[in-house]
Amino acid sequence: MSETPTPRPDVTSPVDEVPPAGRLLVLGLQHVLVMYAGCVAVPLIVGSALGLDTRTIGLLVNADLVVAGIITLIQTLGVGKILGVRLPVVTGATFAAVTPMILIGQNFGLPGVYGSMIVSGVFGMLIAVPFSKIIRFFPPVVTGSVITIIGLSLISAAAGLIAGNDPTAPGYGNLAGLGLAAGIVLVIILITRFVRGFLGQIAVLTGLVVGALVAIPMGLTDFSGVASAPWFGVAPPFLFGAPEFPVAGVVSMCVVMLVIFAESTADMLAISEMTGERLSPARIARGLAADGFSGVLGGTLNSFPDTIFAQNVGLVQLTRVRSRFVPAVAGGVLLLLGLVPKFGEVVASLPGPVVGGAGLVMFATVTAVGIRTLHKVRFEGTHNLMIVAVSLGVGMLPVVAPNFYRQVPATIEIIIGSSITSCVIVAFLLNLLFNHLPWGRAQ
Structure with a gap:
């Protein structure tokens, strides 16, 4: 691939172009619709798993x-030379944090969840610069294994939303719920297969709306609680009390970071290729620091750590609109939506089978993305197959056998009992052993 020419000073980069106001708003709303279902799935799953009302x-x-709106604005517009990659990206709550947060919440409550998140955010901001220089230690064999596990581990959460979490309950797995979820999956499949363009891109969101109707x-x-919810407002910081900092929770969330x-x-590099915008290690570090800041901000405002959403990267490729101000508008829209409690109440009132049916497709898609990433890995003449096999095997243990680590102390269980954190640790260490340490390489 030829090197991207350095633009002349008098030529505006496509990334810095500002489309007309009407087009800007429509394209920004399109980004919101594409990522919305994935963004709100995280609080729905975590809240349901922790038994919240x-x-x-809704809060x-x-x-x-x-938080998604604020971090998107930071990533697109930047904050000096400190935060933000200044590329057309949209951020939202990461699925990677779901299982660890549930485990921490079950053992230490939400103050432990948010305290651990804040520390992991500070950790992320501190290591953003060094991490941008050691990307080689996170090749596709590591990231592909981890992304695959993220998707696989969340499928059980989708099943719980559809059928219920108590197999002994009378209504567990009732046919009405199963049928509704199956119908939503079918709607998403049919839209994806037969509808082109923008409507095809929001198949999951459309499935949610159809399912709710x-x-x-x-x-x-x-939806009885919607009427009593206020139109405007925001929950106070530390809604669940002063943050707590359990060591196991902190370690687990730092691994998630x-x-x-x-x-x-990976998403920043993909966007860089699409836009022809040079991406230096310093610029990557500013993007990563914004992710770290999302942990601090999320822990303070009762939210979740954010990551760049791959579906919005795909939308940039599809539309060929490379202006960073388009997703900046999306960030503003997300921020405004977050200030309307009635809106959150409506989303929180969606039936479990509706969210679970759409979630099943989303999480399975995450798994497929992981498999696609593993397709880039060279397996012949290497030990990469062993790395993938062992990391996936260890990661799947708490998924297929939730009580597998029952006898392990709770502080350790939070770390190794999370399929995601255990997979990350194993994949990272095995990659070091087989591909970086001289005495571990195949001759």
């Missing part, structure tokens, strides 16, 4: 949108 989950949804006459919805960094780096 609908009103509280998490709003906080999630606020069908659930109303089925008697599966309860490394996953976020690897994921965001």
Whole structure:
């Protein structure tokens, strides 16, 4: 591939162009619609797993949108030479944090979750520069294994939303819920297959809307709390109390931050290729520092750490609109949506089978992306197959056997009991052993 020519000073880069106002708004809204279902899935899953009520989950949804909007604005517009990659990217809550947050919440409560997140955010901001220089230690064999595990581990969460989490409950796996979820999956498949352009890009969101409408006459919805929710407002910082800092939770969330960094780096490099914009290590570091800041901000505002959303990277490739101000508008829209509690209440009131049906497709897609990443790995003449096999095997243990680490102390279980953190640790160490340490390489 030929080297990208350095633009002349008098030529505006496509990344810095500002489209007309009307086009800018429409294209920004398109980015919001493409990523919205994936963004709100995280608070819905975490809130449901931790047994939170609908009103509280609604607050998490709003906080999630606020933080996603702020970090998107930071990534696109930048904050001096400190934060932001200044590329056309959109950020949202990462799926990588879901399982660790649930484990931490079950053992230490939400103050432990948010305290661990804040520390991991500070950790991320401190290591952003050195990480941008050691990307070679996170090749596709590591990132592909981890992304695959993220998707596989979340499929069980989708199953819980569809069928319920208590197999002994009378309504567990009822046919109405299973049928509704299956119908949503079918709608998403049909839209993806037969609809072209923008509508095809929002197949998951459309499936959610159709599912919600069908659930109303089925008697599966309860929007009674929407009327009492205020139109405007934001939850106060540290809604669940002063943050706590359990060591196991902190370690687990710091590992998650490394996953976020690897994921965001890959997306930044992809966007750089699409736009022809030079991406220096310093610029990558500013993008990663913004991800780290999302941990601090999310921990303070009752939200979640963010990462660059791959589906929006794909949208840039599809539309060929390379202006960073388009996703900046998307960030502004996300921020405004997050300031409307009624909106969060509506989302939180969606029936489990509706969210689970759409989630099943999203999480399986994450798995497929991981498999696609592994396709870049050279397996012949290397030990990469062993790296993938062992890291996936260890990562799947807590998924297929949730009580596998029951006898392990709780502080350790939070780390190794998370399929994602255990997979990251194993894949990273095995990659060092086989591909970087001289005495570990095949002769």
